[in-house]
Amino acid sequence: MPVNFTPAPPEQLLAIKGVTLGIVEANIRKPGRKDLLVIVLDDGATVAGVFTQNDFCAAPVTVAREHLSTLDSKSSIRALVINTGCANAGTGERGIEDARTTCAETARLLGCASEQILPFSTGVIMEPLPLPKIVTGLPRAINNLAADNWFAASEAIMTTDIVPKAVSRRIALNGTTVTITGIAKGSGMIHPNMATMLGFIATDAAVSNPLLEHMVRHAAAHSFNCITVDGDTSTNDAFILMATGCAAHSPIVDKESREFVQLQDAITGVAVELAQKIVRDGEGATKFITIQVESGKTVEECRKVAYAIARSPLIKTAFFASDPNLGRILAAIGYAGIEALDINKLQLYLDDVLVAENGGRAFAYEEKEGQRVMKQAEITVRVALNRGQAAATVWTCDLSYDYVKINAEYRS
Template sequence: MAVNLPLPVPASLKPVAGIALGHAEAGVRKANRKDLLVMKLAPTATVAGVFTTNRFCAAPVQVCKAHLEALRISESPIRALVINTGNANAGTGEAGLVNANATCAALAELLGCEAAQILPFSTGVILEPLPVDRIKAGLPQAVGNLQEDNWYNAAESIMTTDTQPKAASRTVTINGVTITLTGISKGAGMIKPNMATMLGFMATDAKVAQPVLEHMVKEAADKSFNCITIDGDTSTNDSFMLVATGAAALEVSDIDSPEYAALLAAVTGLSQELSQMIVRDGEGATKFITITVEDGATVEECRKIAYSIGHSPLVKTAFFASDPNLGRILAAIGYAGVDDLDVSRLNLYLDDVWVAKNGGRNPDYREEDGQRVMKQSEITVRVKLARGEAAATIWTCDLSHDYVSINADYRS
């Protein structure tokens, strides 16, 4: 059901010097599937991330934040990330924190470091106790097959309702040094900014100072993982982590440097690719929709309108049906909460078709033109507000019978 989602070719996923990956079948929820991943980092690596804004943020997210905060004082670097699927360890109260910490302690013992040097991640069902014993029992297997050339298995290990692994690589040459970036992501439902049931991990061999990396991960996420929505549900576990191993001879220590701009462009580009893969694999998705709102007074109002369109079940079912029932888009714009919006100046385009002109139906609009675009698997909705210079783009998908089937059956 995925929309033009490229299946990653294992050989195309370039190893990143300084990060090794090991997977296991721990049986967290189901037997005989990869559900545990360890990512071991060189001691020179820096790590930064962005996390869910959900108030019910999961226990592992709380532990991650605490360990990254502790880093500022201790200067003991993060040495590994550990990710399990099958259980989100969210809505689990104090016991959840105990279990997340126990996972870190068990891996730390295997790797010979402190528990605070481990970052834990979980994804899966909420409100059920984490089977921490199975995870601890699976860790030796994961540590046993740690290797740099293991990104494809890593991508498979973090899948839940994803129909296929999501991974991509690219290289970029900065100051004559060729830098590698490889990333993986997962998620197909409960997807909305800021972050969702989505996990993303990206590594580069550049050397990036900690505060610079923290700045970079936020900038990249704001133009990628924070611009996608499937169902408007922001999950309790979303995280996007960026690792810079420092194995290559490129150092980025200043956010105003040309090296920073070049690396940020590559990180953002790969982040967009990985985040769009999540939308392309959206639960039940049959269409990939780009929504761009232009000429707004602020970026915030452009995003509000874009999300209002992207979340409307009526708009999403019309896309599913290839039905140019485009008045539903106007209705979604109208209730987006931009109170002083003058709709009589608004224009709406569907790809190259000018649908609404100055707030009403464009006299030249023909139903067959709208129909032609609606039948495509990739569609761009463009709204022009005539209020200013700001713009925003988000990516989403349609709402199909299969979305209902997948989410009505997920636990059974």
């Protein structure tokens, strides 16, 4: 089961004015499960996104990028279409055409241009999209549109996830209530190079498109770009931020304004919570691990050290076994590629337990204290490089027997 994570009940997920969601069982891969989602936006909404940096990106990523880049001031994104069960990646020109047909069919039903639709897919790679099932399901999904369908939507984008992931928040902007709701999916193949497998956050705030693009990049950098489950970057990663402008406040157009900072912080907070839920629901995870690297010369070198620790199968299996084999962490720090690292200045902590200093085991360290911490469901690894003022945090999980079993049986 996920580590200290119970999904939010449906009644806690807040509707966003200007957003409706329709869900259907289209039998894309397996019968009896929600697998097709349509998110419809009122005309005039602003939309921004970041996508996987994997060179073998999926067809819907290519098409979504194209559609976002061709928007002008007279048109806006009207809908997102998300299917699970098939990633439509590694499918060549046919995959591109299938993604475009999905957009065209959705546009026909909504009475807009196909370029106003963004497609997304997740599931098995190198299998053709079952287009007839999607085309048949789209009218039913649109007939089911409702503003309070966020929980069902979070279920509809799941693949190997055990539980749905959704978050809502309300803030006051200059006396006006603004609502933010987001959903995400991801459990394995998580080592993003921009975002998560799939993440969608909507707000009724009014934000200019350039500022929304800044917000989505900022949120990704501080959330979905700070997690790893297994070190694999997906072909389908996408994180989309939508602002309908339906809240009764003046549009945010100044990046230096208090309202901009407040909204960006709130959206980033939602993204962080969703990202952490992905790690807590990592395939086979039994422990949630926070890796804090501090007092480095640059944020980039701190991230290198953090990810060297977070990606190591040896370290992750030691956490699963509750085995304080902490030399593995020192080894990872050593091969992280930090120029002129003075290992004699470095300190390593497990929670509040000083484990290593002066190039080796801390004088006062006792293994029973390391074992005590390693048995916890949540653990913090803290590395003090003691060479500067920069810091970075990464979240990861352990690597268990179940991870191998889940992925060995994924296509079964």
